Amino acid sequence: MLEIKNLHASIDNTKILNGLDLSVNAGEVHAIMGPNGSGKSTLASVIAGREDYDVTDGEINFQGNELSDIGPDERAREGIFLAFQYPVEIPGVSTTNFMKTAVNQIRESKGEKPLDAVEFLKLMKEKMKLVNIKQELLSRSINEGFSGGEKKRNEIFQMAMLNPKLSILDETDSGLDIDALKIVSKGVNALKSKENATVVVTHYQRLLEYIVPDFVHVLMDGKIVKSGDKNLALELEEKGYDWIKVKN
Amino acid sequence: MSKDDKILKEFTSKEYEHGWSVDFDVDQAPKGLNEDIVKLISKKKNEPKWLLDWRLEAFSNFKKIKEPNWSNLKIPKIDYQDISYYSAPKKKKMLKSMDEVDPELIKTFEKLGISLQEQKRLSGVAVDAVIDSVSIGTTFKDKLSELGIIFCSFSEAVNEHPDLIRKHLGKVVPTKDNYFACLNSAVFSDGSFCYIPKGVRCPMELSTYFRINASNTGQFERTLIVADEGSYVSYLEGCTAPMRDENQLHAAVVEIHAEKDAEVKYSTVQNWYPGDKNGKGGIYNFVTKRGICNGNNSKISWTQVETGSAITWKYPSCILKGDNSVGEFYSVAVTNNYQQADTGTKMIHIGKNTRSKIISKGISAGHSHNSYRGHVKVMRRANNSRNFSQCDSLLLGNKCGAHTFPYIDIENKSSMVEHEATTSKIGEDQIFYCLQRGIDEENAIALIVNGYAKEVLKQLPMEFSVEAQKLLSLTLEGSVG
Ligand SMILES: Nc1ncnc2c1ncn2[C@@H]1O[C@H](COP(=O)(O)OP(=O)(O)OP(=O)(O)O)[C@@H](O)[C@H]1O
Ligand SMILES: [Mg+2]
Numbered sequence: 001m002l003e004i005k006n007l008h009a010s011i012d013n014t015k016i017l018n019g020l021d022l023s024v025n026a027g028e029v030h031a032i033m034g035p036n037g038s039g040k041s042t043l044a045s046v047i048a049g050r051e052d053y054d055v056t057d058g059e060i061n062f063q064g065n066e067l068s069d070i071g072p073d074e075r076a077r078e079g080i081f082l083a084f085q086y087p088v089e090i091p092g093v094s095t096t097n098f099m100k101t102a103v104n105q106i107r108e109s110k111g112e113k114p115l116d117a118v119e120f121l122k123l124m125k126e127k128m129k130l131v132n133i134k135q136e137l138l139s140r141s142i143n144e145g146f147s148g149g150e151k152k153r154n155e156i157f158q159m160a161m162l163n164p165k166l167s168i169l170d171e172t173d174s175g176l177d178i179d180a181l182k183i184v185s186k187g188v189n190a191l192k193s194k195e196n197a198t199v200v201v202t203h204y205q206r207l208l209e210y211i212v213p214d215f216v217h218v219l220m221d222g223k224i225v226k227s228g229d230k231n232l233a234l235e236l237e238e239k240g241y242d243w244i245k246v247k248n
Numbered sequence: 249m250s251k252d253d254k255i256l257k258e259f260t261s262k263e264y265e266h267g268w269s270v271d272f273d274v275d276q277a278p279k280g281l282n283e284d285i286v287k288l289i290s291k292k293k294n295e296p297k298w299l300l301d302w303r304l305e306a307f308s309n310f311k312k313i314k315e316p317n318w319s320n321l322k323i324p325k326i327d328y329q330d331i332s333y334y335s336a337p338k339k340k341k342m343l344k345s346m347d348e349v350d351p352e353l354i355k356t357f358e359k360l361g362i363s364l365q366e367q368k369r370l371s372g373v374a375v376d377a378v379i380d381s382v383s384i385g386t387t388f389k390d391k392l393s394e395l396g397i398i399f400c401s402f403s404e405a406v407n408e409h410p411d412l413i414r415k416h417l418g419k420v421v422p423t424k425d426n427y428f429a430c431l432n433s434a435v436f437s438d439g440s441f442c443y444i445p446k447g448v449r450c451p452m453e454l455s456t457y458f459r460i461n462a463s464n465t466g467q468f469e470r471t472l473i474v475a476d477e478g479s480y481v482s483y484l485e486g487c488t489a490p491m492r493d494e495n496q497l498h499a500a501v502v503e504i505h506a507e508k509d510a511e512v513k514y515s516t517v518q519n520w521y522p523g524d525k526n527g528k529g530g531i532y533n534f535v536t537k538r539g540i541c542n543g544n545n546s547k548i549s550w551t552q553v554e555t556g557s558a559i560t561w562k563y564p565s566c567i568l569k570g571d572n573s574v575g576e577f578y579s580v581a582v583t584n585n586y587q588q589a590d591t592g593t594k595m596i597h598i599g600k601n602t603r604s605k606i607i608s609k610g611i612s613a614g615h616s617h618n619s620y621r622g623h624v625k626v627m628r629r630a631n632n633s634r635n636f637s638q639c640d641s642l643l644l645g646n647k648c649g650a651h652t653f654p655y656i657d658i659e660n661k662s663s664m665v666e667h668e669a670t671t672s673k674i675g676e677d678q679i680f681y682c683l684q685r686g687i688d689e690e691n692a693i694a695l696i697v698n699g700y701a702k703e704v705l706k707q708l709p710m711e712f713s714v715e716a717q718k719l720l721s722l723t724l725e726g727s728v729g
Contacts, residue, residue, distance in 0.1 A: 048684050049683075050680055052676065071683070072680065072683040072684055073682075073683040073684075073686055073687060073688045073689070076683065076684050076685055076686035077686040081684075082684050084681070084684075087681070088675070088677045088678050088680075088681040089678075090678050090681070090682075090695070090696055090699055091699055091700060092698070092699025092700055092701070092702035092703070093695055093696065093698075093699035097695070098682075098685070098695070099685075101682075101687050101691060101695055102682075102685035102686050102687050105686050105687050105688065105691060106686040109686070141699070158685065162685065162686070
C-alpha cells in the first residue's frame with residue numbers, strides 16, 4: 001500500500017530525512033519509535049504532502065501511485081489520514097462543520113452525492129460511540145480550549161468519520177489517561193481491516209499493548225535504523241536508544 | 249463599462265410613479281454642482297419649499313467645509329464639478345433571456361446560490377408577471393399598511409407623510425455634519441422611508457430589495473427609519489449579488505430614530521463593484537449612518553458585511569441619549585486586491601446606564617488595506633455606562649495591511665470601557681489541517697474565514713447569513729496560493 005524508497009526531505013535547508021525506506025501493506029500495523037527530533041512527525045507530514053518540506057530525493061508510492069505531484073488534499077481524498085501530534089485550533093469552526101465539509105468534499109471527488117443533514121448526523125452518532133466522544137465537544141470550535149486528551153480523541157473521531165486506507169497516528173497516546181488510552185485503542189482496532197493499514201508513532205511500549213503492531217521500526221537521524229516485531233519495542237523500553245547507537 | 253453593467257444598475261425596470269413631474273425638459277442635468285442644480289433637483293421632484301431650503305442650507309455648508317483627510321485611505325482626487333447630479337429615471341432595455349447576460353456574472357450568481365428567477369430579475373431579464381417584483385412588493389405593502397407601518401420611497405414619503413419627514417430629517421445627521429453628508433443632503437436623489445408605529449412589532453424583515461422603486465435611488469441615497477415607542481423592526485439593506493453602477497462616487501446617508509423601548513436592527517450587505525484585480529475602477533463608497541436611541545430602554549443594532557467597493561468610508565454610529573439604551577455594532581469588512589476600507593463606529597454615551605458593544609472583524613487579502621476606526625465617548629452624565637469593543641484583524645498573505653484606530657474618551661468615573669484587539673494571520677497550520685482532511689484550499693479559507701467572522705454573521709437574519717458566508721468566500725477567491 002505504502003512504499004517509501006530512499007526518502008530525503010528537508011525544511012528551510014535543514015536536512016531531516018536521510019534515505020528512509022519503509023514498506024507498509026494492507027492489513028498491517030506498523031509502529032515507529034525514535035528519539036525526540038529524529039524526524040517522526042516530519043515523515044508523517046511528508047507522507048501527507050505538507051508543502052513546507054522539500055523532498056530532495058527518493059519517492060513515495062501509495063497504492064501504486066507516485067505521490068510527488070499530488071497535493072495534500074488529494075492525498076487525503078485518496079485515503080491518507082494523519083492524526084496530528086498537535087491538532088490545530090480553528091476558531092468559530094465546529095468539528096461537526098469541519099467534518100461535514102470534509103466528508104462531503106471527499107464524496108464529491110468520488111462522484112457521490114453529498115450527505116444531507118440527517119444522513120450526516122446518523123454517521124456522526126455511529127462514530128461518536130466508537131470513541132466515546134460527546135456531542136457537546138463536537139459543537140465547539142475545533143480544538144479550541146480542548147484538553148490534550150480531548151484533542152487526541154477528536155483526531156480519532158475524525159479518522160473514524162473519514163474511514164481512511166492509511167492512518168498515521170502521531171503520538172496519539174501522549175496526553176491520554178489510562179481509560180482514554182483504552183477507548184482510543186479500541187476505536188483504532190475496531191476500524192482495522194484487511195484493506196487498511198495503520199502507522200503509529202509513539203514513545204511508549206504501553207500503547208502497543210493495546211494496538212499490537214506487526215512491525216516496529218526505529219527512526220534515528222532521519223533513517224529507519226532497525227526494524228523488528230513487537231518485541232523490539234520491549235527491548236527499546238528496557239535498554240533505551242543508546243543501545244542501538246552502540247550496536248550500529 | 250459594458251451594457252450589462254449598466255443594466256445591473258437596476259433591480260427592476262419599473263419607472264418611478266411618484267415624485268417626478270411628467271414634463272421633463274432635461275434627461276440629465278449638465279455636469280457640475282451649484283445652487284441652480286440643487287434647485288433643479290428639488291423642482292424636478294416637486295418638493296415643498298422647506299425641503300428646498302433645507303437642501304440649500306446643506307449646500308452652503310458643503311461649500312464651507314473640506315473633504316475629510318484623516319482617514320487611512322488614499323482617495324484619488326474627486327472632481328465634484330465633473331459629475332452630473334441629476335438624471336431622469338430611464339426605462340432600461342429588458343433582455344430577452346439569460347443567454348444575453350454576461351457569463352461571468354451568471355457564474356457569480358450560481359456560486360452565490362441565487363435562484364434563476366432572482367438572477368433574471370437582477371440582470372434585467374423579463375420575468376413572469378406573477379413573480380414580478382412589483383407584485384411581491386404590493387402584497388408586501390398591503391400587509392404592512394394593515395399594521396400602520398409605512399415603508400416607501402423617500403420621495404413618496406415627502407409627499408404623503410411630510411410631517412413625519414420634516415420632524416425627523418436631518419435630526420441625527422444634520423445638514424452641516426460632514427462633507428459627504430452635506431453633499432448628500434444637498435443633492436440626494438431618493439431612498440427609503442420607514443415608520444413603525446407605537447407598540448408595533450414589524451412581522452417581517454424590511455428589505456430594500458423588495459421595495460417597489462428600490463432601483464435608481466442613484467449615488468446619493470437617503471434613508472430614514474423611525475421606530476416609535478415600543479416598536480421593533482429589522483431592516484435589511486443591499487443584497488449579496490454583485491452591484492454595478494456607472495457612478496463611481498456614492499455618498500449615502502441613513503438616519504435612525506428609536507423612541508422609548510423601541511428596537512431597530514439594521515443589517516447591510518455591501519457588495520458594490522470593487523474594481524478589477526489591478527485596482528482599476530470600482531465604487532467609492534462614503535456613507536454616513538447614524539442612529540439615535542432617543543428614548544429610555546431603546547436599542548439600535550448595526551450589522552454590516554462589507555465586501556465590495558474600491559474605497560469604503562463608513563462609520564455606523566449610535567447616540568445613546570435615553571437612559572439604559574443600548575447600541576451595538578457588528579462588522580465584517582473584507583478587502584482584497586487593491587480595495588481600501590476605513591470603517592468602524594462611534595458610540596456616544598449620554599444617558600445613564602447606557603451600554604454599547606462593538607465587534608469588528610477585518611479581513612485583508614491581496615494588496616488591500618483595512619482599517620478599523622472607532623470612537624467611544626462617555627459623557628459626564630452617563631453614570632454606570634459600559635462599552636465593550638473587540639476588534640480583530642485577519643491577514644491573508646503579507647502584502648496587505650490591517651490597522652486599528654480606537655479613540656476612547658471618558659468623562660464619567662462610574663463608567664467602564666473595555667477594548668480588545670488582535671491581529672492574526674491565517675495559519676499555514678490551519679490550512680494544512682483542512683487540506684489533510686480532504687478539504688481543498690478554497691474551501692479551507694472559506695471555512696476559516698467564516699469561522700472567524702461567525703460572531704458577526706450570526707447576527708444577520710438566517711437566509712441572509714447563509715448568503716453572506718458564500719459572499720465572503722467568493723470575495724477572497726484566489727487570494728491565497
Ligand atoms: N522549520 C524548521 N527548520 C529547521 N529545523 C526544523 C524545522 N522544523 C522542524 N525542524 C527540526 O526537524 C527535526 C525533526 O522534527 P520532528 O518533529 O520530525 O521530530 P519528531 O521525531 O517528531 O520528534 P518528537 O518525538 O519530539 O515529536 C527536529 O530537530 C526539528 O527541530
Ligand atoms: Mg513528533
